[in-house]
Amino acid sequence: MITGMDRLTAAIRGETADRIPVFCNLLDQGARELGMSPQEYYARGEHVAEGQIRMLRKFGHDNVWSLSYVGKEAELLGCRKIAYAKDGPPNVEDFVIHTPADIGKLTVPDDVLAHPMFAEVRKCLDILRREVGGRNPICAYITSTMTLPTLLMGMEKWMELLFLGPAEMRDALLAKCHDFFVKEVSAYRRSGADVVVYSNPFGSTDIVPMKFFMAQSLPWIERDLRAIGTNGVVYYCGMARMNQVIETVFDHTGIGAYYVSPLDDLAEAKRIIGGRGLTCGVINDIKLIDWSEADVRQEVRRILEAGMPGGRFLFGTGVMPLAIPEANIRAMLEEAYEFGSQKREMNR
Amino acid sequence: MNLQDHIKLYNEAVFDSDRDRALKVVHDAVAQGVSPEDVVFEMVLPTMNLMIKAVSEDFNANLAQHFLTARIADAVTAEMIPKFKKLPEMVGRVVIGTAWGDLHTLGKRIVIGCLKARMIDVIDLGVNVPAERFVDEAVAREAPVIGISALMIHTATGENGCRKVRQILQERKLEDSIKIIVGGAPFRFHPQIFKTVGADTWAADAVTAGKVIEDLLQEARR
């Protein structure tokens, strides 16, 4: 039987499997499936693993996540307060960095794998590896060096420090974030993650000007990638656009996969990436909340029509909001499975 | 140098997101005899309006640009107003905060910067604001506009956010006198949802928000 991993590998190599790979990122939905509050659900690695496996059985997409919520990274760096909602994802509630002195005090764990806050992630990964390893790509979410400070001091304070300085303080923090980034990637890989989603909104020209991207963001992207290699790495800007930087990121790092924003022109992204790498076409999952099933199917077809020609294509979602009706999730996936089948791919 | 030259230099500095250069242009202008009133009304405001025009014509404005434009405008206005010959007439008053359950401050902060430069009196209710408080404060402070910022879909569309503010306005028969404007990432990904959550309007970015809110306030004065 063809597995999700086979589909992903085929797409990366420019070969065809039965259909294109389909990534569907259902995180908070796991809690609902298990009838738990998000807080109860995310407290245990076995819950998250069980939730992911049930999602896979229910919807038949290709990937699973070891990610519980993005704020986990702040917890690994000392955050002890997470705000849980009943109808949405958990958020960092208390920042680790309040004052300049806190930057000096920030300590990066030597071995993230052995950190108590990583224990549940590790448990989750153990189970996923045992149950679906090698068959379904296991994804890890890692915030880039330049974006990580947002989780430690908030977006507002980080923008201030990043753009208005003092530069030494900014650089001291970035150095620590880079150190953590490298150790975190290593911990996830050693625990069995296959795909590293490199999340870098500060590598999008929606967030920073091009001049700044070239002068500040790019050197950190290069450093990050030199340290971890490009194996399994996907460039992702947190759903912000990336078409303007794909070429540069590719030339400077060799990253082979791009998780394009739904606000980007997908056909253009595909032209830029061409046969050099994997183009991931992403649906605007906020609109999935109130689209009709017919709208959903039409949008999936539009994305596939723009992205499939020439192969090396993956269909994906963002972090799917809980408010999306299950019928729309099914309609989206059915259409992607059907329209993304090999038969159709060969006919183009 | 005449006023036009100062305006041009200020403009360039703001479009380059260079705060220090913009402040220097302002200080040079004042030193050369440009009045604080002219700095605000001939330099700061027209530049913001140019930015709105540029954004609407698909000039690739980014978050940093909005952030720095607001910071510059806020800083210059705060410095100039005390030097005005007489206090400027305010356009009106707005209460603003982030929706219940939402702790993100940046969007609101940038919007506030843009509002202040437009001589709009802003009352910042902070983050995680209960729906009742939005309405209570708007009534107590006689603000005809409530601004709600939300960065996540559940705080933008959830039952304790804008929807509830609308419900309370309706129950208290305040809908004619108080208008709701929303903003934040989910509204940009789905430009129609401002309607489903019961807002009167929305804006995709902070400089545009300044103009839209100014228009709402002008309407309220009529």
Ligand code: B12
């Ligand atoms: C940068 C970013 C991050 C960073 C930093 C987050 C942080 N702490 O701020 C990182 C990578 C860490 C991150 C993490 C997460 N993120 Co995030 N992130 C983004 C991104 C790329 C930009 C958001 C941002 O900060 N923008 C800056 C602010 C200022 O912009 P803004 O809110 O749009 O405000 C502008 C306008 O909207 C307007 N405006 C704002 N408020 C108001 C108010 C009024 C009245 C008006 C008129 C106008 C207005 O003016 C502002 C300036 O121009 C967006 C996607 C995108 N392209 O927008 C996703 C996004 C916000 N994230 C999202 C999510 C889900 C998350 C997580 C919850 C994921 C998870 N499951 O853990 C976490 C939460 C982390 C936490 N807080 O604990 C979703 C939210 C939608 C949803 N599904 O609910 C988004 C939209 C991505 C998506 N499409 O899926 N994220």
